[in-house]
Amino acid sequence: MFNLGHGGLTYWSPNINVARDLRWGRVMETPGEDPFVGGTYAVNYVRGLQDVEGEEFTQDLNSRPLKVSACCKHITAYDIDHWNGVDRHTFDARVTEQDMTETFQRPFEMCVKEGDVSSVMCSFNRVNGIPTCSDPNLLKETVRGEWGLHGYIVSDCYSIDTIVNDMKWLGDTPVEAISQSMHAGLDLECGWYYSSYGVETSKKGMISEREIDKALSNLYVVLMRLGYFDGSPSYMSLGKPDICAQQHIELAAEAAREGIVLLKNDNNSLPLNTNTHKNIADILIHYICTQIVFVCIGIPCKYTSPKDGLSAFGNVTYEKGCADVVCKSDSFIFSAMEVAKKADATVVVVGLDLSIEAEFVDRLDLLLPGYQTQLVNQVASVAKGPIILVLMCSGSIDVFFAKNNPNIGAILWAGYPGEEGGRVPLLTLFLENTILVGGKIPTTWYPADYVNALPMSSMQLRPNDELGYPGRTYKLYNGTTVFPFGYGLSYTNFSYEITSPGGSIDIKLQNNQHCRDVTYEEDSYRLLCSAVLVDDVSCDAAGYEFEVVVRVQNNGTIDGNNVVMVYSKPPVGILRTHQRQLIGFERIFLKAGETQNVKFLFNACKSLIIVENNAYRLLPAGEHMMVVGDGEASVPVQVNFEGQ
Known part of the structure; x- marks a missing residue:
């Protein structure tokens, strides 16, 4: 009810930063540590806020009507506020391209591509030396260009002031900082720099009218989609009784x-x-x-x-x-x-x-x-x-x-x-x-001594035995847990069986498609063609899809809820990749003694990929295992490549 009577139609939510370290104070705002869960949450959250019934998939997404405008935040690698003297306003998150692609960026990519969010917010921090709100590769090239944002990009509040006075990045003046951020693709600033120094920046020729017009267009198109100028009749009568209705x-x-x-x-x-x-x-x-x-x-x-x-x-x-x-x-x-x-x-x-x-x-x-x-x-x-x-x-x-x-x-x-x-x-x-x-x-519930193994300011996700780093998140952590990711009991007992047969994905490579190397353990068996680049294959083709059917039975004497979780494990022997990754989940309700078949349809280019240390997304050949929960049931899916 915060916006009641104020006409506010923009909601800077959801927060979909990956919960990398559970000391972070804002874990409560996020959907957890798994990037796929974060992305799935973002897509559904945004669709629920924005979508107008019957207008969900219009041909021109720039004219698609909106109920309210959602905002996926805070891109990117932001998960520290104030810890042991390390402050978010000056923190430089040193992140590998592998971790950026595999973990930190994935929820945002899903939010833009699948959720069609109308706004993305950049974070306070720097990433590898560059403030996110002044990074053209992140904002202009990736969010708007590669992912295809239909909307505007906004800064977290007072981020430009942070760049000038806290980071003192490049020694920029307010005018220079505005020029850097607008060139990078920042349409809107939450703060006062654009309004206080924008005219001066334009007069000095440090931003062009064309760039200003582009930012205004991104903002005003969202306003028009919201019905800000001509109204949205079906929503005009909403008020407190609707918000606080019993349902x-x-x-x-x-x-x-x-x-x-x-x-x-x-x-x-x-x-x-x-x-x-x-x-x-x-x-x-x-x-x-x-x-x-x-x-x-x-x-x-x-x-x-x-x-x-x-x-x-x-x-x-x-x-x-x-x-x-x-x-x-x-x-x-x-x-x-x-x-x-x-x-x-x-x-x-x-x-x-x-x-x-x-x-x-x-x-x-x-x-x-x-x-x-x-x-x-x-x-x-x-x-x-x-x-x-x-x-x-x-x-x-x-x-x-x-x-x-x-x-x-x-x-x-x-x-x-x-x-x-x-x-x-x-x-x-x-x-x-x-x-x-x-x-x-x-999230993974770590033992108390976990915090002594690595500082919160270390962004490293993969284990490092030489340094005693155990890794982060269930995908990479190699230590003991109080409770593992995805853990949860019920008052009844469930059993699982995969009834679909193990599948085979056979891909015939064309002349322009090349095999890629994968880093294996020293004594592991190496296939002649180890992997292909995901961007080089036709992922939308039917041959890349496979089905996993899980039969779930409530073996207890009382009714119960259950979340069926399916993971994929990469072929044995590949180094420095995830141990397993969640690829699908569904909540079901079963009465005592009842059985239900839960069907999952997966695409190999999304569910079986690995991200190599050079940040390339690869589909590796070999036997991938589809696993339910903690191994209650499993079935192999074989990926084969054949040259011409």
Whole structure:
């Protein structure tokens, strides 16, 4: 409701930066560490905001009507705000071209090409020495040229001032900085430099009228597509009653439900039964767990707190475990223990808040703050009934202590669940709501000592044994985890079987198509033609597609949700590439005993590629493995190349 009555039709959202390091304070705004998930999220988010029904795929995309204008941000390699004296306004992200192509750029490329977003925002930082908002190769050549943006490019707020006064890049004056950025393809500045120094820059001949006209055209075309000048009659009557309609409140609840992840459930501690668990102790750090709605999101229709969530299911005794999230004192722990001694079940809600992880605030560790860990352990040591630990945080927390504690029966991760976040996560604890649990974590949960292995300012993604770097993200990390990417339990049991046969993709190379070398391990078998450049083959041809059908069965006695995740593994022996990569996922609901076939259609040029160290996208020959989840089922797909 933030724009209600203000006529605002531009939403600078979503944030699709890859969560490279979970100390970053803005992980909460992103869809996680996987670039394919980030891109898929971006496409659907943007389509939901922008698309007018019946006008989704008009022939001239520059005239396609828009409901509102979305903005994919912040391009590129931006994932540090303020850590150990390193500041986003002066940080120079040193990134290899391989990592840029494979990871950092992919969500943005998908957002522009498949989501047809109408705006892209450049970030504060430099990448390999060049400020992103002054980089013509990034903005003009890649975003607008190669990817084909139909819209405008905007700076993050006050980025040009940052270039002049913080970076002091090239010693530029305000006039010179404007000239650099507009030449690079920056249409709009969030700040005051364009308005304060733009006329002077033009008079000095440092930007031409043609360039100004081009930027204005990019901006005004979006305004026209929004109906800014002649209106959009079907949307003119919308107001607060539409925003806060019951179906939209329920949508907020659905988002919170689907984001909940069950991380532990020993001895079927969950779900609780209201007939046997009548007296519940609720020990809270987060009395108001919905404060996240105040950050970059707007004004909610209403709030619910954890208190509201449990009251409907039994006699609830509330106790504050700490004075606040920082939890600098253990003075509340004794009273929390006394409550837990008498309860049929104890729910302990702990985690982080915006004073610990947020924009401008990065973390120094992966631990619960202050005495929170002691609170959990001491309450668990005396509790009469099962202990249910609910984590409210964005970046991961090392909860090995709780995972390995036999007195703690279950762990739920709720993230920051928004305006319905107090009610929904706690509803999932009870038998009447078991279908609600089925989410998967979108990041790798590292142990606490991970932060000692590599500084947050190191952009390196691949492991380096000589330096003791274990790598980053599930695709490349080679260390131990608290919980791996894509992990999540259910109150029921699912089994998986791939019913489609292993496929073969046979590609006959033309005279202008050449084999490319791939870096193999020393003793690995090398094919005569190791790979081809993706740009050299006809990826849209039917021969490049293959199907994977996964039969999923609910083997339990209760209904349940499940997210089916399919990964591809490259041929054995290829060096310095991903261990596996997610290529498809789908959420399904199955009643107890029910079976469903889930069909995935993949294209080899998107789902089987690797990115070599020279940043070329290659389709390697050999046996690729399609794997469901953590290896519950798999099937090979063979890629063969044949010369003329």
